[in-house]
Amino acid sequence: MGLDARWFFMGLLLIGAPLVAAAATPFDPFAAAGIDTRQVGATLPRDLTFVDQSGRSVHLGDILDKRPTLLVPVYYRCPNVCGAALSNLFSQLENVPYKLGADYQVIAFSFDPREHDDAAREELEKLVKHWPRLAHDPALHLLTATAENSTALAGVLGFGYRFDDVQQQYAHSSAVAAITGDGRLSRWLYGLGYQASDLRLALTEAGQGRLGAVKEQLLLLCYHYDPSSGTYSSRIIVLLQIAGTCLVLVMGLFIGGSLLHERTRSRRDLEAPRDD
Numbered sequence: 001m002g003l004d005a006r007w008f009f010m011g012l013l014l015i016g017a018p019l020v021a022a023a024a025t026p027f028d029p030f031a032a033a034g035i036d037t038r039q040v041g042a043t044l045p046r047d048l049t050f051v052d053q054s055g056r057s058v059h060l061g062d063i064l065d066k067r068p069t070l071l072v073p074v075y076y077r078c079p080n081v082c083g084a085a086l087s088n089l090f091s092q093l094e095n096v097p098y099k100l101g102a103d104y105q106v107i108a109f110s111f112d113p114r115e116h117d118d119a120a121r122e123e124l125e126k127l128v129k130h131w132p133r134l135a136h137d138p139a140l141h142l143l144t145a146t147a148e149n150s151t152a153l154a155g156v157l158g159f160g161y162r163f164d165d166v167q168q169q170y171a172h173s174s175a176v177a178a179i180t181g182d183g184r185l186s187r188w189l190y191g192l193g194y195q196a197s198d199l200r201l202a203l204t205e206a207g208q209g210r211l212g213a214v215k216e217q218l219l220l221l222c223y224h225y226d227p228s229s230g231t232y233s234s235r236i237i238v239l240l241q242i243a244g245t246c247l248v249l250v251m252g253l254f255i256g257g258s259l260l261h262e263r264t265r266s267r268r269d270l271e272a273p274r275d276d
Contacts, residue, residue, distance in 0.1 A: 033160050033161055033162070033171045033172045033173050034160045034173060035157075035158055035159055035160065035173055035175055035188055035190075036158030036159075036160070037158065037188065038158065039156065039157060039158030039185055040158075040185050040186070040187070040188070041184055041185060042156050042157070042158075042184065042185050043156075043182075043183055043184050044060060044064065044153065044156055044157075044179065044183045044184070044185070045060065045152060045153065045156060046059065046060050046061025046064065046183060047059060047060070047061060048060045048145070048149045048152055048153055049145065049146075049149060050109060050143035050144065050145045050149065051116065051117050051120075051143065051144050051145065052117065052120065052141050052142065052143055053117060053120040053121050053123075053124050053141070053142040053143075054117070055117045058141075058143075060153070061183070063105070063107060063141055064179070064181075064183045065105075066181040066182070067103065067104050067105050067139075067181055068103075068104045068105075068178065068179060068180060068181055068186075068203050068206035068207045068208075069104065069105050069106070069107055069178075069179040069206075070089070070104065070105075070106045070107070070176055070177070070178060070179075070199070070202075070203070071107045071108075071109070071157070071176070071177040071178075071179050072085065072086065072089060072106070072107070072108040072109075072175075072176050072177070073108075073109060073111055073154060073157065073159045073161070073172070073175070073177075074086065074108050074109070074110060074111075075110045075111060075112035075115060075170055075172075076110055076112075076115055076119040076120060076122060076123040076142070077112070077115060077119055077122075078169070078170070079169065080169070081174045081192075082174070083123075083126070084174075084192060085174045085176075085192065086108060086123070086127065087127075087130070088192045089106070089176060089199075090127060090130070090131040090134055090135070091131075092194070092195060092196040092199055093106075093131075093134060093196070093199065094131065094134070094196075095196035096196050096199050096200050096203070097200065098200070098203055100134055100137045100139050100140070101137045101138060101139035103203070103207075104139070104203050104206075104207075105139035105140070105141070106134075106139065106140050106141070107141045107143060108123075108141070108142050108143065109143040109144070109145065109150060109153060110143065110144045110145070110150065111150040111151070111154055111159075111161055111170070111172070112150075112170065113145070113146055113147035113150060115144050116144050117144055119144065120142035120143065120144055121142075123142055124140075124142055127140075156185075157177055157185060158185075159172075159173070159175070159177075160172070160173070161173075173190070174190070174191055174192060175188050175189060175190045175191070176188070176189045176194070176199075176202075177189075178202040178203065178205065178206040179206060180206045180207075180208055181206070181207065181208060182208075186202070186205060186206040187202050187205065187206070189202060
């Protein structure tokens with residue numbers, strides 16, 4: 001074998017080795033998906049262009065109009081959790097005292113660049129069957145975009161996703177973002193386990209004092225947001241639990257001390273000398 005042939009085959013080995021290693025490395029959906037909570041407080045890029053369910057081209061800044069927003073990253077033809085995520089959101093919104101359109105708005109955007117406004121309309125038809133009042137409201141926006149624009153928005157939100165070539169699906173998280181009236185990321189509600197009360201508090205907080213009566217604002221004093229679970233938990237319940245635990249400990253110490261004192265006194269009475 002000549003010198004040129006050896007260099008040729010060596011080049012093939014150098015090129016092929018990384019490809020073989022990449023093929024041998026399985027796709028890890030947990031590494032591909034996730035939410036970077038360090039992005040909370042980030043301002044959404046208002047100049048990004050999307051297409052809504054009616055086929056109209058819109059800028060994100062034209063939709064964000066001083067009302068708090070619930071923003072949902074999805075892809076409409078997702079075979080798994082995306083449909084359930086939107087269904088769960090609308091089901092919980094039925095029990096939220098705030099009015100869609102008057103008090104807040106909902107934006108879902110597809111991060112799949114293969115989807116266009118026809119996919120958004122298909123999703124709208126599904127929502128209309130179960131929640132016609134919410135789905136027909138003009139404050140609902142189902143958006144699609146180019147890969148560049150959807151990636152840019154997801155990046156600002158800290159929302160991670162990746163396409164699995166083998167499964168032909170996206171690996172991604174299920175979550176709802178609360179956006180303030182001036183277009184900043186306020187909170188994330190994760191998964192499908194959040195309740196209408198979580199949405200209510202997230203919207204109240206994102207409203208920055210402009211949404212909700214005094215009682216809603218006071219609720220935020222009694223509840224705190226847990227970033228690890230993406231839900232609100234009651235401070236009062238936590239304080240009552242702590243107080244109850246302390247009371248049990250104090251009662252236990254009191255009872256234990258009383259028993260010890262009684263036992264010591266009884267022993268002294270038995271050991272004391274008796275007068276005959």
